[in-house]
Amino acid sequence: xxxxxxxxxxxxxxxxxxxxxxxxxxxxxxxxxxxxxxxxxxxxxxxxxxxxxxxxxxxxxxxxxxxxxxxxxxxxxxxxxxxxxxxxxxxxxxxxxxxxxxxxxxxxxxxxxxxxxxxxxxxxxxxxxxxxxxxxxxxxxxxxxxxxxxxxxxxxxxxxxxxxxxxxxxxxxxxxxxxxxxxxxxxxxxxxxxxxxxxxxxxxxxxxxxxxxxxxxxxxxxxxxxxxxxxxxxxxxxxxxxxxxxxxxxxxxxxxxxxxxxxxxx
Amino acid sequence: xxxxxxxxxxxxxxxxxxxxxxxxxxxxxxxxxxxxxxxxxxxxxxxxxxxxxxxxxxxxxxxxxxxxxxxxxxxxxxxxxxxxxxxxxxxxxxxxxxxxxxxxxxxxxxxxxxxxxxxxxxxxxxxxxxxxxxxxxxxxxxxxxxxxxxxxxxxxxxxxxxxxxxxxxxxxxxxxxxxxxxxxxxxxxxxxxxxxxxxxxxxxxxxxxxxxxxxxxxxxxxxxxxxxxxxxxxxxxxxxxxxxxxxxxxxxxxxxxxxxxxxxxx
DNA sequence: ATACGCCTTATTGTCGACAATTAATCTTGA
DNA sequence: TCAAGATTAATTGTCGACAATAAGGCGTAT
Numbered sequence: 001x002x003x004x005x006x007x008x009x010x011x012x013x014x015x016x017x018x019x020x021x022x023x024x025x026x027x028x029x030x031x032x033x034x035x036x037x038x039x040x041x042x043x044x045x046x047x048x049x050x051x052x053x054x055x056x057x058x059x060x061x062x063x064x065x066x067x068x069x070x071x072x073x074x075x076x077x078x079x080x081x082x083x084x085x086x087x088x089x090x091x092x093x094x095x096x097x098x099x100x101x102x103x104x105x106x107x108x109x110x111x112x113x114x115x116x117x118x119x120x121x122x123x124x125x126x127x128x129x130x131x132x133x134x135x136x137x138x139x140x141x142x143x144x145x146x147x148x149x150x151x152x153x154x155x156x157x158x159x160x161x162x163x164x165x166x167x168x169x170x171x172x173x174x175x176x177x178x179x180x181x182x183x184x185x186x187x188x189x190x191x192x193x194x195x196x197x198x199x200x201x202x203x204x205x206x207x208x209x210x211x212x213x214x215x216x217x218x219x220x221x222x223x224x225x226x227x228x229x230x231x232x233x234x235x236x237x238x239x240x241x242x243x244x245x246x247x248x249x250x251x252x253x254x255x256x257x258x259x260x261x262x263x264x265x266x
Numbered sequence: 267x268x269x270x271x272x273x274x275x276x277x278x279x280x281x282x283x284x285x286x287x288x289x290x291x292x293x294x295x296x297x298x299x300x301x302x303x304x305x306x307x308x309x310x311x312x313x314x315x316x317x318x319x320x321x322x323x324x325x326x327x328x329x330x331x332x333x334x335x336x337x338x339x340x341x342x343x344x345x346x347x348x349x350x351x352x353x354x355x356x357x358x359x360x361x362x363x364x365x366x367x368x369x370x371x372x373x374x375x376x377x378x379x380x381x382x383x384x385x386x387x388x389x390x391x392x393x394x395x396x397x398x399x400x401x402x403x404x405x406x407x408x409x410x411x412x413x414x415x416x417x418x419x420x421x422x423x424x425x426x427x428x429x430x431x432x433x434x435x436x437x438x439x440x441x442x443x444x445x446x447x448x449x450x451x452x453x454x455x456x457x458x459x460x461x462x463x464x465x466x467x468x469x470x471x472x473x474x475x476x477x478x479x480x481x482x483x484x485x486x487x488x489x490x491x492x493x494x495x496x497x498x499x500x501x502x503x504x505x506x507x508x509x510x511x512x513x514x515x516x517x518x519x520x521x522x523x524x525x526x527x528x529x530x531x532x
Numbered sequence: 533a534t535a536c537g538c539c540t541t542a543t544t545g546t547c548g549a550c551a552a553t554t555a556a557t558c559t560t561g562a
Numbered sequence: 563t564c565a566a567g568a569t570t571a572a573t574t575g576t577c578g579a580c581a582a583t584a585a586g587g588c589g590t591a592t
Contacts, residue, residue, distance in 0.1 A: 057326050064330035066422075072583090092422060156332075160358070281544095
């Protein structure tokens with residue numbers, strides 16, 4: 001529900017290819033199409049009841065979003081998530097969202113700041129209710145960052161973060177489970193950032209945002225170290241593996257482990 | 267010639283769509299297909315002697331690179347360059363390339379640093395020969411930044427900068443002419459950055475790179491203020507308009523002013 | 533028994549044609 | 563004469579079929 005802001009695509013496109021792109025991205029991000037699985041064009045086209053033309057165009061866009069990898073004359077596979085790539089994204093987000101926070105402090109309109117405050121208030125209630133363990137908070141976290149980036153007013157910055165990096169980050173979170181025990185700390189950090197923005201203190205806002213993302217990255221690093229030590233292969237997802245179920249799309253391939261969509265709060 | 271590093275695509279793809287994407291991107295970036303011009307699928311397909319299928323896939327990739335804008339059931343137009351968007355890119359580059367410089371100082375291998383030094387040496391000779399006015403320097407500038415980013419070792423950072431932002435930056439430069447009088451200063455700034463990287467001083471490298479890009483942005487701002495004051499419309503390109511010639515691709519549309527490819531040093 | 537080469541098969545890449553939507557033109561009325 | 567509407571034309575979106583490439587299986591020779 002709070003994820004509404006993340007669904008840029010709720011204004012349905014009249015063309016099949018665009019709609020399909022949204023559907024496939026959602027399916028890949030939420031793990032419905034497992035990472036590493038091969039995507040067969042005829043099978044997928046039949047699955048969605050369309051021709052291969054629009055499908056291929058959607059696949060091209062997925063490739064540009066680096067959600068699938070394609071080799072010519074061979075086919076496309078859903079990207080396999082490596083911890084290194086996740087950390088790379090954190091490093092970039094630290095720089096980019098720090099910038100976004102500074103710009104937001106300079107450009108954001110007062111009503112938008114008030115909305116941001118209201119959003120954090122809802123998060124506060126939620127965290128208090130679920131004792132800081134809620135998985136939901138993780139999504140709320142993305143919602144918060146989403147709002148800040150929107151407030152930066154830099155359209156290309158918005159595009160880079162919201163069209164590509166956030167979907168990747170969400171994908172990793174869905175894969176790894178991520179019922180972060182950092183919800184309470186994260187919320188506090190969020191509030192400090194918003195305070196700085198409300199004070200129009202861009203320098204402080206950037207510093208706080210960078211520290212926040214750095215802390216987030218370190219928590220992820222710890223988590224990765226844990227799951228790696230517990231015997232699982234490094235690139236595997238540490239989530240409930242639904243072995244009794246068959247791949248819903250590709251049908252015949254069953255890589256590492258298939259994970260069902262982690263929640264339906266959108 | 268020095269642009270060789272920028273041509274990631276010299277390893278020709280066996281598929282038409284990929285080859286066409288490279289060709290079209292080059293044509294758009296260098297202004298052969300003027301900004302704002304409508305792209306007709308049948309015309310373009312005939313022009314390149316291929317079918318509309320691969321063309322559409324290439325167009326989808328161009329759209330992802332934000333080189334063309336598409337409206338459903340209407341068509342695609344080459345993006346029109348606004349000064350605001352150019353400055354937005356500079357702001358992002360400042361954050362991202364500052365990060366890249368820091369990472370390069372930490373991760374770059376010694377031979378790569380030596381290569382970088384050699385590159386700057388060639389630039390030094392070139393600048394001395396052309397008296398700091400050379401247009402070439404502008405391309406060399408991109409080459410330099412390209413190498414630094416490659417040295418960061420962060421694959422996603424490399425992808426964002428080299429696959430999208432650099433092509434846009436190059437497009438703006440081609441459109442605006444850009445025989446920057448800042449070549450001498452820029453070269454000096456480049457050398458300082460490389461010194462910091464060689465010293466493995468990441469913090470300094472980042473600071474120097476940010477300052478360098480900031481100076482570059484300010485020079486561009488001044489240039490924009492000049493051309494805007496000299497009577498041209500703000501989004502127009504301030505380059506020789508070849509009015510006697512017809513649009514080589516779309517054939518029937520002739521927006522603002524068509525500019526021929528600024529150089530052939532690749 | 534293993535390795536090399538050939539062949540079969542399935543998948544991707546490409547093409548031409550049809551349908552749907554949009555933009556422009558022409559007509560008609562006030 | 564201008565505006566509003568319908569009509570026409572062109573472009574885009576979609577589809578099914580063919581061709582080319584690569585992967586996998588099979589057989590044979592060493």
